[in-house]
Amino acid sequence: MQITTPDIGVDKATVAEILVKVGDTIAVDDSIVLLESDKASVEVPSTSAGVVKSILVSLGDDVAEGAVLVELEAQGQAVPKPAAEAAKAEAPKAEVQAAAPVAAQAAPVAAAASQVIDVQVPDIGVEKALVAEILVAVGDEIDVDQSIVVVESDKATVEVPSTISGTVTAIEISVGDNVKEGVVILKVKTAGSATAPTAAPVPAEVAQAAPEAATAEVAAPVAIAAGKVDIAVPDLGVDKAAVAEILVAVGDKVEKDQSIIVVESDKATVEVPSTATGVITAIHVTLGQNVSEGIALVTIEAMGQAAPVAAAPAPVQAPAKAEAPKAATAPAQAPAPSADKLTKEQNAANSKVYAGPAVRKLARELGVILAEVKASGPHARLMKEDLFAYVKTRLTAPAPAAAPVAAAVAAGLPKLPSFDAFGGVEEKALTRLQQVSIPQLSLNNYIPQVTQFDLADITELEAWRNDLKGNFKKQGVSLTIMAFIIKAVAHLLKEEREFAGHLADDGKSVLLRNEIHMGIAVATPDGLTVPVLRNPDQKSIKQIAVELGELGQKARDKKLSPKDLQGANFTISSLGAIGGTAFTPLVNWPQVAILGISPATMQPVWNGQGFDPKLMLPLSLSYDHRVINGADAARFTNKLTKLLKDIRTLLI
Secondary structure: OEEEOOOOOOOOEEEEEEOOOOOOEEOOOOEEEEEEOOOOEEEEEOOOOEEEEEEOOOOOOEEOOOOEEEEEEEOOOOOOOOHHHHHHHHHHHHHHHHHOHHHHHHHHHHHOOOOEEEEEOOOOOOOOEEEEEEOOOOOOEEOOOOEEEEEEOOOOEEEEEOOOOEEEEEEOOOOOOEEOOOOEEEEEEOOOOOOOOOOOOOOHHHHHHHHHHHHHHHHHHHHHHHOEEEEEOOOOOOOOEEEEEEOOOOOOEEOOOOEEEEEEOOOEEEEEEOOOOEEEEEEOOOOOOEEOOOOEEEEEEEOOOOOOOOOOOOOOHHHHHHHHHHHHHHHHHOOOOOOOOOOHHHHHHHOOOOEOHHHHHHHHHHOOOHHHOOOOOHHHOEOHHHHHHHHHHHHHOOOOOOOOHHHHHHOOOOOOOOOHHHOOOOOOOOOHHHHHHHHHHHHHHHOOEEEEEEEEEOHHHHHHHHHHHHHHHHOOOOOOHHHHHHHHHHHHHHHOHHHHOEEOOOOOOEEOOOOOEEEEOEEEOOEEEOOEEEOHHHOOHHHHHHHHHHHHHHHHOOOOOHHHHOOOOEEEEEOOOOOOOOOOOOOOOOOOEEEEEOOOEEEEEEOOOOEEEEEEEEEEEEEEOOOOOHHHHHHHHHHHHHHHHOHHHHHO
């Protein structure tokens, strides 16, 4: 069986990562390949379970819809019947269909008959657990993954989800019962498949109306193409996705292929492009709304096209056909029941961890914070086995004394008072980037932070930069003072390794990193983001300047990949030419130090006999006092000022 590239909304995408290898056993929806385009990064899930026989793409390959990615030896495939047996089986069917059409119509009904299925206790990591609560009753309609029972051991509480959807016909357990894996919890009557129409013969009236209805259908697309066009959700490869951002407003003129909506799912963040050029006349979705394939997002009045062609008079049945899509759309927009047991803050924290969509979904269902789980996969990728091991450990071992960080953050401040008596308020929503940054920034409440200030004389450095920047500009490279600062800091971090380390979880040691990966704060219209510059200690000033410009542009264009934001062990934040004299940057956990740069100013500096005009650069070094002492911080900034005053010392 071959797994091919689905419709990912673009003509082609690049293979950024291959997540499986030959011989791996994978399940349905396990991610197999990570594809990247200029609009999104998408993990392609497997559509079948089996063993990987061969991988037919390589890193860096460009693939389009339908391209074969991997070949599986599928599990559970039915063995085909011999041709003779198949012929015998088909012969009676043909005779029955010819002799008795009514009986043939009844066959689908029989096939669609519902059945009663037992829902059992899954593997919960312990030999037995106590039924603490039953969340459903006989007669309830339940969905797949809906929680049905709460079981407790002496170590933890777990909600057991249903594995099927249907109607509860019997509850086989009671509150207080001890249960173990395999014990029947419920009996569920599943809904049958779609029943065949009872009136198979086509009425004469319908047959006569068919040509007229067909005429109406042909005329409709002409009218739509020439006037208003609905832009719908394309095939995203998932059942539903949330509207994360609306990039246009009513009245805006848009071009074909211009991004109009950003939608997010467990698998990817995707920008939906317009399929026509025109003016936005209506927006049919709101932020946070769950949408699925075919749902109308916006309506565009197409430009530069002929006037709408009047449709031929339609029979009475035609309006009913026009109303059908609306009726079908309404239920699709209704929010489906969710098994998500995490808060928004915890989900935001989970989004920073390297894991596949199937693992993220499982984490939400189990209420697991991914940052607490030790990863065993390649490149520190979390696997399903890691989650199962974590849950079993939680069920069999004492729970940690410390409460989850996200919960503590949420409970840190009281609710706001009412301002109605003082003129009221106007609510302005934070950008999505600001919202997901709140849990990370709140972690700073747990860091005993101190800031060390200093001034660096960069008079000669700035003069040298001005001499160089003309040639750099001819090569299309913007040479800023930041490139020199990054190079000097990277050189210093090789000597002062604690400043690029991490405090161990037990608080008894410092983890010293073997490489330097520097976060560079970039201001964007949506807020502050921190892409990572890799191994600046191994690069020239020119290489750093080039990569700095590329990262900044990707941040402003919202094209940073998750890998661009991961792995930093020191951060630099600069106010640039914005203004100010000094500030206290916040340490970005799990890092232990951050350097703030304020705008340089000309100042009089005493030389022993008089004052010389010098270009002085303010430095603000914030650090985790549990790891770094004040004397260490003062020594660090003092060394840095000397490096910046005479950059030639980097060569010594």
